[in-house]
Amino acid sequence: MKNQEEYFGTGSISNLRKILERTEAKKIFLVSGKKSFELSGAGKIFRNRFSDFEFEIFNDFGIIPEVKSVITGIERFRNSGSDCIVAVGGGNVIDTAKAVNILSFQELNPEEYITGKSELTDSGKYFIAVPTTSGSGSEATHFAVVYNGKKKFSLSDESILPDCSIIDPELTLNLPSEITAISGMDALSQSIESFWSVNSTEESRSYSEEAIKLVFENLTSAVCNPDIRNRTEMSKASNLSGKSINITKTTAPHAISYSMTSEFGIPHGQAVSITLGEFFVYNSGVSDKDITDPRGTAFVKENFGKLLNIMKCRSSDEAKNKIKNLMKSIKLKTTLKELGISEDFQINFISDNVNTERLRNNPRSVTRDELRNLLGKIK
Numbered sequence: 001m002k003n004q005e006e007y008f009g010t011g012s013i014s015n016l017r018k019i020l021e022r023t024e025a026k027k028i029f030l031v032s033g034k035k036s037f038e039l040s041g042a043g044k045i046f047r048n049r050f051s052d053f054e055f056e057i058f059n060d061f062g063i064i065p066e067v068k069s070v071i072t073g074i075e076r077f078r079n080s081g082s083d084c085i086v087a088v089g090g091g092n093v094i095d096t097a098k099a100v101n102i103l104s105f106q107e108l109n110p111e112e113y114i115t116g117k118s119e120l121t122d123s124g125k126y127f128i129a130v131p132t133t134s135g136s137g138s139e140a141t142h143f144a145v146v147y148n149g150k151k152k153f154s155l156s157d158e159s160i161l162p163d164c165s166i167i168d169p170e171l172t173l174n175l176p177s178e179i180t181a182i183s184g185m186d187a188l189s190q191s192i193e194s195f196w197s198v199n200s201t202e203e204s205r206s207y208s209e210e211a212i213k214l215v216f217e218n219l220t221s222a223v224c225n226p227d228i229r230n231r232t233e234m235s236k237a238s239n240l241s242g243k244s245i246n247i248t249k250t251t252a253p254h255a256i257s258y259s260m261t262s263e264f265g266i267p268h269g270q271a272v273s274i275t276l277g278e279f280f281v282y283n284s285g286v287s288d289k290d291i292t293d294p295r296g297t298a299f300v301k302e303n304f305g306k307l308l309n310i311m312k313c314r315s316s317d318e319a320k321n322k323i324k325n326l327m328k329s330i331k332l333k334t335t336l337k338e339l340g341i342s343e344d345f346q347i348n349f350i351s352d353n354v355n356t357e358r359l360r361n362n363p364r365s366v367t368r369d370e371l372r373n374l375l376g377k378i379k
Contacts, residue, residue, distance in 0.1 A: 002158055002159070002161060002163075004140070004161055004162060004163065004164065004165060005019075005163065005164040005165075006164070006165050006166075006167070007164075007165070007166045007167070007168075008167045008235075008236070008239070009167075009168070009169070009232070010168065010169055010170050010228060010232065011168065011170065012166050012167065012168045013042075013045055013130065013166055013168040013170070013171065014049075015166060016049075016050070016086070016128065016130070016166060017049065017050065019128060019164055020050075020053060020084070023083070023084055023126050024083070025053070025083040025084045025126070026053070026054060026083055027053075027054040027055070027056065027080065027081055027082045027083055028053055028054070028055050028056070028082060028083065028084055028085070028086050029055075029056050029058065029076075029077050029080055029082035029084070029085045029086070029100075029125075030046075030055045030056065030057045030058065030085075030086050030088065031058050031059070031073070031085060031086070031087040031088070031089070031093055031094075031096060031097035031100065032057065032058075032059050032087070032088045032089050032093060033059060033088075033089040033090065033092075033093050033132070034059045036089050036090065036093075036132055036133075037059070037088060037089065037132075039174050039175075040088075040132040040171040040172070040174060040175075041170065041171060041173070041174065042088045042130070042132060042171055046088075056076065056077075056080040056082055058073050058076050058077070058100070060072055060073075060076075061073070061092075061096055062092075063092055064092055064145075064147050064261065064262070064268075065092055065095045065096045065099060065144065065145055065146045065147060066146065066147050066148075067110065067111060067114060067146060067147070067148045067149075069096060070096060070099045070100055070103060070110060070114075070146060071110055073096060073097075073099075073100035074100055074103055074104045074110060077100050077101070077104050078104055082125070083125065083126070084125050084126040084127065084128065085097055085100070085101050085124070085125055085126070085127045085128070086128045086130065087127070087128070087129050087130065087162075088130040088132060088171075089130075089131070089132050089133075090131065090132060090133035090135070090136060090138075090179075090183065091131075091133065091135065091136025091137075091138040091145075091183075091186075091268075093132075094129050094131065094136070094138040094139060094144075094162075095136075095138055095144040095145050095146070096144075097127070097129070098127070098138070098144035098155070098160050098162070099114070099144045099146050099155055101124035101125060101127050101160075102120060102123070102124045102144075102155065102157065102159060102160050103155075104124060104125075105122040105123065105124050105125075106118075106120060106121060106122060107121070111148065113155065114146050114148060114153050114155060115148065115153055116153065120155070120157045120159070123159040124159065126163050126164075127162045127163050127164070128162060128163065128164045128165070128166065129162035129164070129165045129166070130165075130166045130167075130168070130171070131165075131167060131171075131172075131235070131238070131239075132171045132172060132175075133172060133175060133179060133180075133183040133238070134169075134172055134175075134180070134183055134184060134187060134222075134231070134234035134235045134237065134238040135182070135183025135184060135185075135186035135187045135238050135241075135269055136183065136186060136187075136238065136242065136268075137187065137190065137238045137239055137240070137241045137242015137243065137245065137246075138242060139162055139165035139167065139239065139242060140161075140165060140239055140242030140243045140246055141160075141161065141242050141245060141246040142156065142157060142158050142159075142160045142161040142246060143155060143156040143157075143160060143246075143249075144160055147262055149262075150259070150262035150263055151262070152258040152262065152355055154357070161246070165239075167235050167236075167239050168235075169228060169231045169232040169234075169235040170228070170231075172231045172234070172235060173226065173228065173231055175226075175231075177223045177224070177226075177330075177331075178331075180219075180222055180223045180226065180234075180330075181219070181223045181269075181330035181331065181332050182267045182268070182269035182270050182332070183238070183269050184215060184219040184222065184223070184234055184237075184238075184269070184330070185219075185269040185270065185272070185273035185276075185326075185327065185330075185332060186241075186268060186269035186272060186273070187211060187215055187234070187237050187238045187241040188211075188212065188215040188216075188219070188237075188241075188273065188276070188323075188326075189250075189253055189254070189269070189272040189273050189276050190211075190241040190242070190244065190245045190250060190254075190272075191207075191208040191211040191212045191215070191237070191240070191241045191244055192208070192212060192276060192280070192307070193245070193248075193250045193251040193252075193253055193254060193276075193361075194207070194208045194241070194244035194245050194247070194248045194250070195208040195209070195212070195244075195303070195306075195307050195310075196251065196283055196300070196303060196304065196307065196362075196363050197248035197249065197250070197251050197361045197362075197363070198292055198293040198294070198295075198360075198361050198362070198363055199247065199248040199249060199361055200247075200248050200303070201247055201248075203247060204243075204244045204245075204247040204248045205244075205303075205306075207240045207241070207243045207244035207247075208240070208241070208244040209310050210236075210237075210240050211236075211237040211238075211240035211241045211244065212310050212311065213310065214233050214234070214236055214237035214240070215234070215237045216311070216322075216326065217233070218230040218233040218234050218237070219234065219326065219330060220326065220329045220330055222234045223329075223330040223331075224329075224330070248361065249358065249361050250272075250358050250361065251279075251358060251359070251361045251362040251363075252275070252279050252283070252358070252359055252362040252366055253272045253273070253275045253276045253279050254272050254355070254358050255354050255355040255356070255357075255358035255359040255362070256275055256350060256351070256354050256355075256359075256371065256375075257271035257272040257275070258271075258353075258355050259349065259350050259353040259354070260274075260339075260341075260350060263349065263350075263353070264339065264340065264341060264346070266339055270332055270333060270339070273323070273327060273332065274327075274333065274334065274335075274336070274339070274378060275374065275375070275378065276323055277319070277320030277321070277323040277324050278320065278374050278377055278378060279362075279374070280316050280319050280320050280323070281316040281317060281319075281320050282364065282366075282370075282374060283300075283304070283362065283363055283364045284301075284304045284316040285316075285364070286300050286301070286363055286364040290364050290365045291363070291364065291365075292360070292362060292363055292364060292365050293363045300363045300364075303363075304316070307319075334378070335378055335379065336375065336378055336379050337379060341379075342379065347372055347375050347376065347379065348372065350371075350375060351368050351371040351372045351375060352368065354371065
């Protein structure tokens with residue numbers, strides 16, 4: 001994996017100038033959110049501090065990374081003559097920028113690579129990621145989510161990892177409480193899933209452990225009483241969660257979440273966290289008959305013991321309730337009915353449209369019937 005340059009802390013956005021000067025960038029392709037760029041304070045910072053640089057701004061896309069948006073971005077980027085890409089925003093913005101950057105330098109139609117029919121061959125331009133939310137950790141990962149219609153795909157390549165990340169908690173100070181809650185639960189879900197993933201390592205689990213502790217200690221206050229301290233800790237948790245899934249990728253809660261977002265419009269962090277507690281209980285009950293982790297049942301059981309200790313819980317049911325109570329404290333929904341999903345055909349649709357790639361990372365095998373049963377418990 002390529003080495004990434006990282007700047008973290010209050011005011012770290014000031015490092016952007018020296019990075020741009022060092023790379024001799026004259027024109028920058030700036031990918032940003034439409035509203036979040038100004039809300040975060042980034043717009044004012046860029047106007048005041050970087051007015052001597054030429055920028056091509058691309059913000060013509062929605063709340064999820066889509067093929068059509070990426071294709072538009074590729075055309076704009078290729079015609080712009082830009083020397084590098086700077087992405088300022090949440091996971092959607094950074095993932096869109098990642099896809100635009102890498103796919104602008106491939107020979108075939110972008111959909112060939114997005115759908116996995118062809119392998120990426122060339123790297124993109126120098127890429128700087130500046131997150132303005134605390135959840136996805138996209139600035140720390142070497143993959144990018146892209147939706148083709150309502151189907152989710154993931155570009156994955158070492159060259160997709162941003163060359164540089166600038167994590168400045170000040171840019172999250174004005175985040176609305178709902179986005180703070182949703183993105184924070186995404187960070188928690190990623191960290192817990194990474195810990196139990198079949199691909200987990202000592203390094204990934206160390207990132208996960210710190211992130212899990214930070215979320216439980218800071219998310220409620222970041223939503224209800226935000227200040228620079230809890231915003232900083234949540235920025236750290238998000239980045240660590242990204243570093244953990246960069247090694248392991250995500251598992252069942254993410255696998256089942258994508259159709260909730262694409263078909264029913266459920267925000268990603270809400271969608272992944274609503275099944276997290278039930279999957280905690282389900283996965284902790286792994287046996288020799290349904291184990292998928294090659295390290296064996298004893299290893300997975302021991303891993304769950306460590307996870308319970310990290311969460312300061314005595315049982316998987318207690319852990320499930322702790323996750324549920326956290327969600328309630330930040331005013332997120334904890335049942336499917338609250339999200340407008342109550343009919344059997346909706347449950348069947350979700351269980352029949354699971355991302356099998358992410359499901360394979362789960363430590364316990366999951367059948368369609370088991371998925372329906374699990375969803376029924378949160379109905």
